[in-house]
Amino acid sequence: NATIDQAVYKNIAAWQGYSKTDYGTWNGIYTGKYQVLINVPLAIASSLAASSVPALSAAYASGKRGEAKRQIGLATRFIMVVAFPCAVGMGVLASPILQMLFGDSSELAARMLQTGSVAIIFFSLSTLSNGLLQGMNRMKEPIKNAVIALALHLIILVALMLGLDLNIFAVIIANACFGLIMCILNARSIRRYSGYRQEVRRTFFVPAVSAAGMGVVVWLVYRLFLYLLRSNLIATLVSIVAGVFTYAALLLMLKGLTEQEILRFPKGRTLVKLARKMHLLR
Numbered sequence: 263n264a265t266i267d268q269a270v271y272k273n274i275a276a277w278q279g280y281s282k283t284d285y286g287t288w289n290g291i292y293t294g295k296y297q298v299l300i301n302v303p304l305a306i307a308s309s310l311a312a313s314s315v316p317a318l319s320a321a322y323a324s325g326k327r328g329e330a331k332r333q334i335g336l337a338t339r340f341i342m343v344v345a346f347p348c349a350v351g352m353g354v355l356a357s358p359i360l361q362m363l364f365g366d367s368s369e370l371a372a373r374m375l376q377t378g379s380v381a382i383i384f385f386s387l388s389t390l391s392n393g394l395l396q397g398m399n400r401m402k403e404p405i406k407n408a409v410i411a412l413a414l415h416l417i418i419l420v421a422l423m424l425g426l427d428l429n430i431f432a433v434i435i436a437n438a439c440f441g442l443i444m445c446i447l448n449a450r451s452i453r454r455y456s457g458y459r460q461e462v463r464r465t466f467f468v469p470a471v472s473a474a475g476m477g478v479v480v481w482l483v484y485r486l487f488l489y490l491l492r493s494n495l496i497a498t499l500v501s502i503v504a505g506v507f508t509y510a511a512l513l514l515m516l517k518g519l520t521e522q523e524i525l526r527f528p529k530g531r532t533l534v535k536l537a538r539k540m541h542l543l544r
Contacts, residue, residue: 263412263440264297267419271433274423288370288430295364296374296434300382303348307386310341310393318397322456331458334394336523338387339465343519345386346473347509351502353379354477358484358498378434384441391448398455407447415440468518476509514542 268289275285318337321329352359356379357372364371392404415436422432452458484501491497513519514537524533 267433291371292430295371303382304385306344307341307389315393315397322398330456334458341386341390342465342469345383346469347476349379349382350473350477351505354480358494361494362498377431381438381441384445388441388444400455403451411440411443414443464518468516472509472512475512476505479508480505
């Protein structure tokens with residue numbers, strides 16, 4: 263996907279009259295900064311996908327369809343609980359994070375990260391669903407779906423570059439569309455082979471609302487501490503910490519996770535005790 267994207271992007275950009283320096287610089291920001299940051303939360307999705315395979319395989323092989331569906335639902339909820347705040351945080355703190363890690367205060371780099379942050383959600387879910395299908399012994403399904411997604415996203419990439427002249431943003435949007443198409447195709451395959459019907463409210467709606475509220479708090483805290491201390495590093499770190507606590511509080515207040523589900527997280531017992539002390543769990 264990445265290799266083909268780069269070839270298509272560079273050839274069309276050259277044909278459109280952009281200099282090699284221009285599209286080379288834009289591509290450098292995309293590969294050296296945007297993709298690096300986007301891939302950090304995706305590592306969590308990869309780990310969760312790998313850890314979900316054994317339990318799902320055992321349940322599926324023994325014919326325990328109910329347990330298999332429970333494993334699918336639980337893994338999907340966990341990954342969305344992580345993906346939504348990561349996407350919102352990357353979007354809200356795009357420029358501060360780039361300044362903190364790369365010393366890059368350019369508007370272009372920030373806009374690229376803001377535009378593509380939604381891809382974190384799509385690729386987290388598609389990565390997980392790849393693992394779930396493998397756990398169901400449907401090894402060919404992710405490959406088949408990826409080929410279809412690759413073809414469709416290439417059409418989108420060419421259309422965005424030629425029709426709207428979006429340049430590097432066409433690559434970002436098309437890449438996000440690849441993840442979205444994979445999510446849709448994999449979800450259809452999972453439903454076909456397991457009968458699992460996706461629960462929406464606790465898996466998607468509650469994390470999305472909680473992440474939106476977190477985003478508002480993060481932005482306000484960042485602006486406040488930047489104004490008071492004139493330090494991007496401190497303001498960014500403090501706003502991230504504030505975002506973590508805000509998101510956790512909103513998620514529990516809206517019943518996004520149960521106590522039993524929290525116990526499955528690393529340091530789950532500690533998290534439950536903390537939530538009880540804050541009267542977020544009963």
